[in-house]
Amino acid sequence: MSHRTNGHAKGSMSHRITNILSDDYEELPMYKDKPHYPPSRRKKMYQRRGPQVAIALLLLSFLYYTGYLPSGRSPRPPHTHHHYHHGTPSKDPALWAARADEVRSVFKTTWAGYEKYAWGLDEYHPISKSGRNMVEGGMGWIIVDALDTAILMNLTTEVSRAREWIRTSLHYTADHDVNTFETTIRMLGGLLSAHWLSTTYPHLAPQTDDDVLQPGEDLYIEKATHLADRLLGAFDTPSGIPLASINLNTSLGIPAGDGLSSTAEAATLQLEFKHLSKITGESVYWETSEKVIKVIDDLQPEGGLVPIFMSPQTGTFRGQNIRLGSRGDSYYEYLLKQWLQFRGSEPVYREMWDEVLDGIKRYLVTWTKHGNMTIIGERQNGLNHELTPKMDHLVAFMPGTIALGLTNGTTVEEAKQKGMWTRHQEADLAFAKELMKSFWAMYKGTATGLAPEIAYFHVDSPPRQWSFEEGWTLPQSNTDDFDDVAESTSSSATTSTSAHDHDHDHDTNSHPWKQDLDLHTQDLHNLLRPETVESLFYMYHITQDPIYREWGYEMFQSFVEHAAVRDDITGEVYAYASLDTVDSLDSNGKIRDRDRRDNMESFWPAETLKYFFLLFSELGGEGVAAASSGSVVSGKASSSNVMPFRLEDVVFNTEAHPLPRFDISTSTIWKTGWQRKPRTASPAAAAPGATGEEQVPVGLGVPSSPIDAAVVADGIRKKLADSKDSFEIKHGKIGLDDKVLDERAAASEALGRHQEALAATATVAATMAAGDAEWEDKSWTDGRDVDHPMGTPHEGEPKKVEVQRGGKTERGGGTGQKEGEKIADRDAI
Template sequence: MARLARKPVFLLAFFIVTGIYYASHRFHSSIPALGWQYGPAMEPGVLDDPDYFWRKLPTHYPLPTIRPLPAGRPKKLPRIQHRFGQEASAEKATRLERQRAVHEAFARAWKAYREHAWPHDELAPVSGGAKDTFGGWGATLVDNLDTLWIMDMRSEFEDAVAAATNISFETSSLDEINVFETTIRYLGGFLSAYDLSGDQRLLRKAREVGDMLYVAFDTPNRMPITRWDVTNAAKGELQEASRWALIAEIGSLCMEFTRLSLVTGDPKWFDATERITEVLKAEQSKTKLPGMWPISINPKNKDFHGDNTFSLGAMADSVFEYLPKMVALTGGLLPEYGELYTYATDTAKKHSFYRPLTPDNADILLAAAVHVNKNNDGNEIPMSDYIGQHLVCFVGGMLAIGSKLLQRPDDLDIARKLTDGCIWTYNNMPHGIMPETFAMAPCPSKSGPCEWDEYGWKKAVLASADKDVGKLTKEQINALADEVISEKKLSKGFTDFMDRRYILRPEAIESVFVLYRVTGDKSLLESAWKMFEAIQKASKTELANSALGDVTIASKYKPHQTDSMESFWMGETLKYFYLIFSEPGLISLDEYVFNTEAHPFKRLAP
């Protein structure tokens, strides 16, 4: 336990340095000599708590050294946000009216959670029950601390903080927890609320979660256990990384762990995820699709070659999302993240993005999955799977941030077309809501002409349905396609719906929000409002809002409400809707960077 032995000396130096620079515990200040930004001056007991349960467990695989935090003055990075001018009074009135509507939707859902599910993980928004799906630690409570602050609900915020400080992370309602979900929701939630409010109680809870999660890294090769038997870990039993894990769940912990190290001054969390990043960097050029990492890997052996599927969507998404965001978070002090992002994005632009065939000839893009298979000659050939996912809608925002931050201006046009692809999908569904996953036929070219071809679309529909049309006439093909289209309730342009649900996801409005903040294009405000109204109309229950079972049914029927409201409905979706109708200075992208659960962390500034 050499790290703990050094702790008192480190803390003494830390308090001496920070004491010079902080005049008030409610304001943030940077330390130019060290080059990173701490939170407010630490009150006694916030960090030095050697008796905390997770700190007392024996370390089975201690590290000989810990990487130090990045040193030096943060760089002056390129501006991300558009320079907004004077707002016309009529536009302001409309914007504020819409902001109030979002606020009312949030306040209504929060009230229902407070009355029916407090302090459980989730509200069942139809039946009025409660669910514990994320450890029983109040996921909705913690996930929305920063939303309460952002929406200026100070009384509710104080009430929530008081409850959150009583959460015990020493036991869980689940034997196995998802380390990634726990990191982005709980650690991210506490850190963000602390960054916004300066409340020391929240930093203490963040450190408690961080200490617990750090134990998941106590393996022979220091790779974390992503689906973690927290009960056995609490008994001090030996652990090792698994032979299978999703790349997103192992590669998307760096923002939260790094921010925790920055605000506490303890580099152990930064060190933990930097070891993962080193593996990502070493393997990036060696995968079956160089530049990108496959959906699943073998952490125990650090093997990235067993999976041949690559995607920016589900199961991989945030590992790519965090690359440019780490540049922003650390003030450019870790430029290798920008290099990883550039390589990955160039590969995705070549193999993943495609223009779909649409009846209105829309100039939009979607992101496909890519499978790398051997051909008859034994060569590995990337083949695109032309699906679309609501989850992958975050990519437009990611590319917009990367285009500004890393000075890749051509990527902004791609970001807009990807975001427009999600807007188009919303607009062309019966209820104005995008489903989880769907398929579309690709245009012959992403940049050339792409005129609507109804017969070509129908053949793609039949191919998606695995119908053999080799000996059929054109008339027979049309007739058979019409049957499939009717049976599957396909709108023109779509060739299949693989998952017809809408689970209150935020990714589409996330990119619409980011693109608006980056470009200042007011048409995006109209798109956002149309999306909000459609979602409210279909998902609103007597208590709050519910996920929907099928958004492809005819518009005269209301989609079935599945009695589910994950914490991200208020913590992400409504937060982004609120922010797009707020003053651009509220959570500026030049001052904050969002984690994948929409928790804003304070960026290091020069």
């Protein structure tokens, strides 16, 4: 593994001087890192010494680099992360129930330490056993964010304590600025999720409440509404793009220092605001947040890929930095999830997601030089400039999100049984699997078995690119030796630099993919982030491949071993802290105390531990027994790790707060309030492959060749053979009634050929089984069938629907309400 310093080596004399003379320890990604803490408390002590210490250290630095001082270089420690599985990964339900209980135990330890040393405070400093508020009175930053994890884990006592604090102490009236995005995804999302879980599944962490027949939970929704009303002020800009911050007391938006807003932050508010509209009947949240997506889409970014900054004043992009890491990531995530949230009733978001996935392949994907690992790079100066082979840990959400978009949450096997699994889906699933391996390599390639915040990779020059030519296949990574790496590296305990260098060279030669990792010293920190385990969660529950659980458990054990904070007197673990480096251990294979940071981000209990728990749990059970203590019955999963919902019934916001999916297909109220402008095709889009043929984004759930269409036809024949009566093939709502096969609605021109192939094949199948059939209408349904994992063939311009809004008739959807008008019967929608 190559280490390029790009600066001073950590622990070196110059590095220490940099710490003293600079207020900024190191540059961190700008997303989900707020607030940021210095890596240790030593820095303040040095700063008090004044300029004399700085001069002395400069002199020592000069002596060091001129050779008068001995080298401070330490041999690289052996890898000590564990290797847990040998042979076939385990499918034993009892084993995974026990491992889910391990996660529950770590959560309880985390919660207890926070409750003891920083209860009610927004920030938790576990090493100093302290905390502080970001605003006067606190926002419940950790309590609210972690609440639904406690509910899912059936922790009645913890939930009761949190709920009481929210009831008595949570007020959004402080005269203080807060980040619009972070407050929405953590606080608003947390309250909405707690409301849904506590009302839909009252047996989870049951609470006694005075509200008749309301076990909780007008409290959560009232707090959520009060918060959302204040957040709306951020959207009060000429373009509708929200400002970066909001004053809670005045509800006035506050621009960032440069006046710009992050594209991801502006476009990652919609799940929460639209959910709130649906359950309160207030359309203003939906309409206000939805406008942001229209503003972005009207700019027609090439390949669907957006620069990471926007001007709230003009509604235009600023700069040309294209990446799926910080400032960009969750924009793409929420395109797919908005489509899922309302079960395919807003096809525009699926269309945008499909364009994005095609654009990612075309412009950002490449492969590493030695191990052939698939990576998603960055175009920091625009799509026509060089690709930077760099991945933030934040990008690790992509493998799971791709898989989610292929089946909408059902298993691959279920999707295949419904007869609509095409070679497009198979190719995209292979893409997701290869990408998942690359993020796992970021963990396997360090001393602790934990990934750095950022990784660079060695790639070919120029980087290889995705090909859209017929017959091209996805490169396969040389990472089948993942298991061997942990064994070979953990067994070598070197003490001399020369011996280490020899063993390291042998290790990278034996495992080519390790040569591709190019880790920079300033990027080696770990904030206990969730994105990789998030993708493992989706990959396992969608593919049912137990290897993803095994990887997750190995990762979990590494977190437990290296992030744990122990009491100085008792030696007991009472907290978990961020790490300053993931690639440096002492002679005993342990993280040094000085390499732990005195902070715990709220996403450790809110996201990371939640996804570990759900990864090791079963989904779609009958429910969780309220009295369950988490015991394991031999050969069976414990009821305490069986979730009452199916993956296809929920959508997780970007902070891992689960929200329900709604069916609004028959609603005349809740509709997409905007239409896409006609697309202006770029040269790349018009001729993406050497063949010059039109390329269709994959993952659409439609046949792309007669071979695929034959599979569809076979499925139609089987259904016809089973019944002589009328029936409906849910893919595309194709039905046969009185020997008439009817296609409905309008499809996009880009998919015309493919839809014709399906139509022709379906006609043959119907004719063979039911005699002569005639087409009544030559149009497809607009919008996907929400009951089918693949949806309908995708997708035409949305139908023009006349609605009443603001006292005038408009076309193209919308909520059908005047602004602020409340719907009387929200349950009837």
